[in-house]
Amino acid sequence: MINECKLYLRKKKIVEPFYEASIASQTLDIQITLEVWEMIEKLPLKYRDIIYLRYYEDMSLLEISQILHVSVNSVKTRLYKALKADWEEEIENEC
Numbered sequence: 001m002i003n004e005c006k007l008y009l010r011k012k013k014i015v016e017p018f019y020e021a022s023i024a025s026q027t028l029d030i031q032i033t034l035e036v037w038e039m040i041e042k043l044p045l046k047y048r049d050i051i052y053l054r055y056y057e058d059m060s061l062l063e064i065s066q067i068l069h070v071s072v073n074s075v076k077t078r079l080y081k082a083l084k085a086d087w088e089e090e091i092e093n094e095c
Contacts, residue, residue, distance in 0.1 A: 047085065
């Protein structure tokens with residue numbers, strides 16, 4: 001289907017616009033993603049696991065607690081501490 005659309009555009013001589021802004025935006029997204037991963041890697045393993053499972057695997061707190069064999073409240077506490085640690089470190093680096 002996509003190839004047919006491109007073929008149609010070529011036949012009609014409709015040029016697809018090239019946006020430098022979209023490339024710059026993609027580059028910025030990649031840079032931000034790498035910075036986030038660097039921050040996550042600095043965390044202790046018990047916090048890193050929870051961040052990964054929650055935000056990258058989209059798991060619920062209950063699912064995480066079952067995987068890690070800890071209570072849901074422990075998952076909440078670790079998640080809060082992990083997020084707080086990242087922000088505190090980021091703020092200290094900016095000052």
